[in-house]
Amino acid sequence: MDVEQAKKNLTHEYxxxxxxxxxxxxxxxxxxxxGLPWRKISVDMSAAAHESPDYIAINPTMRVPALHTPSGKTLGETGAITVMLGEWHPESGLVPQPGEADRADFLFxxxxxxxxxxxxFSRSWHPEQFTQEESxxxxxxxxxDADLDVLFGVLDGGIEGEATFLRRGFSALDIYLAMIARWHPDRDALxxxxxKVAAVCEATEKRPACSAVMEDHFGQ
Ligand SMILES: N[C@@H](CCC(=O)N[C@@H](CS)C(=O)NCC(=O)O)C(=O)O
Known part of the structure; x- marks a missing residue:
């Protein structure tokens, strides 16, 4: 592949x-x-790379993740990224589209x-960001953690599928739920x-793609 081709490919991947x-x-x-081509760009948060001018130019919120699209757009916020990936790739069926009956529940x-x-979770993991008093x-x-218990109770009550959040089957909601359940301080107790939360998360993590991603984040 020549340099020109390589450059072209780069602009065609997320x-x-x-x-x-x-x-x-x-x-x-x-x-x-x-099944989209994408490239990982590591942001070393322990070295405050997310607060560097280079990263601020990408995501002014100084938060990870951000997604740079093949068309040159960059956006942050996991909710926005989820909705937009679904709209850009409706054939995946992972995000209900405008006009579909379960779109409103999905967004909710x-x-x-x-x-x-x-x-x-930010409060649970990083209390230092919420007070100047170490005590x-x-x-x-x-x-x-008490709020997390309420949160997961509400989510459990909202799950409508067998082992999927929505009745339609597997969707981006299952992925999001599996992600936040992974952050829980006591997943077994949860x-x-x-x-119902357990059933959705376990089914999601059995999927080869999701399982590999979890291993990438939580493996040794
Ligand atoms: N609302 C944001 C939250 C993103 C977020 O808080 N990410 C954490 C990493 S998990 C972060 O960048 N924290 C910045 C910091 O701790 O300074 C989203 O949904 O993308």
Whole structure:
């Protein structure tokens, strides 16, 4: 392949700005499930690479993940990335399209997980970002973990399929749920208590693409 061809190929693949165990899990699973060509661009958050001018030019929110599309657009926010990948690749059937009956439920549950769930995990994992008092960390984590219990209880009640969130079968909601369940401090206890959540996550993680992505993030 000549340089010109290589350059052309680069512009035809997605680039996922990625960190281990981060919210990059969901878009990575989607890219794999959709069979799309993509490239991993590691962002070393332990070295504050997400706060560097280069990364700010890509994602001004200074958060990971971000997705650079083959058409040259870059966007952040896992919820937005999920919806847009679904719209750009409707043939995947992973995201209900405008006009489909379960679109409203899909958006409802996706944004509940992305806008309520994700920041609750941020409180549980990074209490230092929410207070200047070190003595308050324990209490912030305890409150966040109690909120997570409520969150997963609500999600359990919203699951309508057998081992999928939506009745239609496997969708991007299952991927998002499997991602946040992986972040839970006690996944065994979570799965014993919320059996519908467990069924969705276990079925999702049995899929070859999702299983490989989880291994990429949580393997040794
Ligand atoms: N609302 C964002 C949240 C993304 C987020 O908070 N990502 C974490 C990594 S898992 C992050 O970048 N944190 C920045 C920091 O800790 O400074 C999304 O859904 O993409």
């Amino acid at each position: 680039q996922l700005f990625w960190e281990r165990m981060s919210g990059a899990i969901a878009p990575q699973c989607l890219l794999e499930e959709m 549950w996706l944004f509940y997980m992305a806008s309520v769930g994700y920041p609750t 308050a960390h324990e209490s912030i984590v305890e409150t966040a 799965f014993s208590k919320y059996t």
